[in-house]
Amino acid sequence: MDILESVPIFIFNGIALGMIYFLIAIGLTIIFGMMGVINFAHGALYAVGAYIAYTTTLYTGNFWISLAVAPLIMFGVGIGEYFLLRSLYGVEAVYQLLLTFGLALIMQEVTIFIWGTVGKPLAIPAIFRGAYDFGLFTYPKYRIFLIAFTAAIAFIIWFSITRTKLGAMIRAGTEDSEMVSSVGINISRLFTLVFGLGASMAGLAGVLAAPIVGVEPFMGMNILIISFVVVVVGGLGSFAGAILGGLLIGIIQSLCILFFPAAAAVIVFAFMALILIVKPQGLLGQI
Amino acid sequence: MKGREKNLKEIFIFVAIGLCLIGTTGISTGFAAEQKPFYFLGLHCLSGNFAGPGEHGNRGCIVALEERSYKVLGRPIEYLVRDTELKPEATTRKAREAIEKYGVKYMMAGLGSHIGLAAIEVARDKKILLMNHSSGSSEITGEKCSRFGFRWTNDNSSIAKTALIPFLKERKDLKTVYCLVQDYAWGQDMYKNSKPILEQMGLKILGTDFIPVGTTDFSSYLLKAKAAKPDFLYTMIYGGDQIIAAKQVYEFGMRKNTKAILFPWSGTTMIHEIGPEACEGVYFGLQWWYTYDNEYSKKFTKRFLEKHKVYPDNEAIGAYHGLKVLLDTIEKIKSDDVKQVILELEKETPVDGPTGKEFFRKWDHQNIKQFFIYKGKNPKDYKFQEDYMELVTGGSLYRTREENPCRFKDWDI
Numbered sequence: 001m002d003i004l005e006s007v008p009i010f011i012f013n014g015i016a017l018g019m020i021y022f023l024i025a026i027g028l029t030i031i032f033g034m035m036g037v038i039n040f041a042h043g044a045l046y047a048v049g050a051y052i053a054y055t056t057t058l059y060t061g062n063f064w065i066s067l068a069v070a071p072l073i074m075f076g077v078g079i080g081e082y083f084l085l086r087s088l089y090g091v092e093a094v095y096q097l098l099l100t101f102g103l104a105l106i107m108q109e110v111t112i113f114i115w116g117t118v119g120k121p122l123a124i125p126a127i128f129r130g131a132y133d134f135g136l137f138t139y140p141k142y143r144i145f146l147i148a149f150t151a152a153i154a155f156i157i158w159f160s161i162t163r164t165k166l167g168a169m170i171r172a173g174t175e176d177s178e179m180v181s182s183v184g185i186n187i188s189r190l191f192t193l194v195f196g197l198g199a200s201m202a203g204l205a206g207v208l209a210a211p212i213v214g215v216e217p218f219m220g221m222n223i224l225i226i227s228f229v230v231v232v233v234g235g236l237g238s239f240a241g242a243i244l245g246g247l248l249i250g251i252i253q254s255l256c257i258l259f260f261p262a263a264a265a266v267i268v269f270a271f272m273a274l275i276l277i278v279k280p281q282g283l284l285g286q287i
Numbered sequence: 288m289k290g291r292e293k294n295l296k297e298i299f300i301f302v303a304i305g306l307c308l309i310g311t312t313g314i315s316t317g318f319a320a321e322q323k324p325f326y327f328l329g330l331h332c333l334s335g336n337f338a339g340p341g342e343h344g345n346r347g348c349i350v351a352l353e354e355r356s357y358k359v360l361g362r363p364i365e366y367l368v369r370d371t372e373l374k375p376e377a378t379t380r381k382a383r384e385a386i387e388k389y390g391v392k393y394m395m396a397g398l399g400s401h402i403g404l405a406a407i408e409v410a411r412d413k414k415i416l417l418m419n420h421s422s423g424s425s426e427i428t429g430e431k432c433s434r435f436g437f438r439w440t441n442d443n444s445s446i447a448k449t450a451l452i453p454f455l456k457e458r459k460d461l462k463t464v465y466c467l468v469q470d471y472a473w474g475q476d477m478y479k480n481s482k483p484i485l486e487q488m489g490l491k492i493l494g495t496d497f498i499p500v501g502t503t504d505f506s507s508y509l510l511k512a513k514a515a516k517p518d519f520l521y522t523m524i525y526g527g528d529q530i531i532a533a534k535q536v537y538e539f540g541m542r543k544n545t546k547a548i549l550f551p552w553s554g555t556t557m558i559h560e561i562g563p564e565a566c567e568g569v570y571f572g573l574q575w576w577y578t579y580d581n582e583y584s585k586k587f588t589k590r591f592l593e594k595h596k597v598y599p600d601n602e603a604i605g606a607y608h609g610l611k612v613l614l615d616t617i618e619k620i621k622s623d624d625v626k627q628v629i630l631e632l633e634k635e636t637p638v639d640g641p642t643g644k645e646f647f648r649k650w651d652h653q654n655i656k657q658f659f660i661y662k663g664k665n666p667k668d669y670k671f672q673e674d675y676m677e678l679v680t681g682g683s684l685y686r687t688r689e690e691n692p693c694r695f696k697d698w699d700i
Binding site for chain 2: 006009010013014016017020112116117118119120121122123124129130131137138140142143211212213214216218222223226253254257258261262264265
């Protein structure tokens, strides 16, 4: 196949990759966008989600149950994390960073304590094993499912934030929390909910990524970097920015491997640097 | 009076014998108490990404020590364990500290070429014996060889030869190849060693991609490889990246699009993490696998399984055998003098080992053993839960003296 003929395939692969990046980064951007907290424990939440998927599948023989179990558990973990963070309100943001970083390390060690240092295998669910034939190329069924599932998640989040009363309260709380409190809305409960939601998204991403990247204690640290790149490129705290950032990073990475494989390791960071120079708030960021 | 004298005499003799007995016991007790322990330093990776196989190396040493009740030459063995953290600077620092504090004369290190290279410099400098049980870099028994360093595991050039030549001789149907190379020292070294062999064996290289370490998505590389339509996908990727790559090779259906997929060097723990589905039908180069059919391996696997409740990794067998050879040699020559032990090992006496008769070559201290190609079994054919692999081929091909730049410069031991 001619290299130029391959371009549409690699763009498609970039989109698929971008959707996975979006899924990984969305929890981070929700928490930062709504509450201004940079959650360094995001990667650890993602890893714990993957381990929950492994354990659930091991004991029930059904991967799909973990799609409900992991976000629920991680919602609880997220609320716990938020209660710890609340005690640091009013102090410098660096203390929040330190706390979340410390929590990430604790979660990693707890993971090792429970599941050990050796990674665990988690197979792709039987229904999505194999590939779809698109004529010009074939593409794994599981990745097609991931694209569709992530698109559905993105729609639900967008709809909840922009078209529901709860979403309106959250957006208002982000703009002016004192004003929202003064009209009788419990802002603290609202933020607890947002934090739990962000954590559950990280857990969900861990579940969905586990069959293709495996489950191991340090997987959280590996994805934290790409999550930050996506959020910075798209715009800090911007939901639409996370989608755009994820897709752009995915496509750039995919095409770079086709045309300039030697630059594959640095291209996303070079792109992030370029965005920071040209538009420091990110492509769709307001901050 | 005479009776009294006789009684006194008997009492005297009795007391004398008693004193002698007490004295003898006292002397022997005192002697035992003064016996200096034999310190053995195990440098294993016990944290980070390689902590799993690293722990197996540690456990392999424990099995070897328990077999002889932690004793050598009648002296108690003090086993000092230090975490390399997979960092050369940590390895060097911790090795030096242990050597200076305890007077360690024998140590083991491996798991990571950079760790092996750091450890051999310490051995050279401190003139202590290093048994490397798992580093692959050719430099360890090549350009940077030392008379104080021995290596159990096959080096990269040997792996490339032994993984490819017997395999490709059997697979004459493979005419084209696509190479995926992990872009760091080990991957580059493997590619450098493999490329001429692939060409000599008549394969056309359709493409080569150097993939950054830490890559978590191989989809674009696999799409490129798939588009090139090779007969053979040759994947020089190791460690955590290999686990992800193998899973995605399976996900992208590469097995259906190629005639053969080979990871030239893998490990037991990695294969367990890849999982049975993704391993099926894929070829893996292995130093050793726990179902290998010889008495030595069976005995060790049984003992390890009883002790640690898991099947041993190749790290475990390497560490076990390396330590066993050292302690057996010390017992044989009745001395723990490093120089004497090196001279004894240099006699190239074959000993029973995990892959058959093995010995350390005199002029580069490389252990001569078999290296194997295994193939992932169909899970339906498993005889027990972890019965992932079946043996395909094996061999023992190493650099000749002309090919190897190793020339010991530290002969003055």
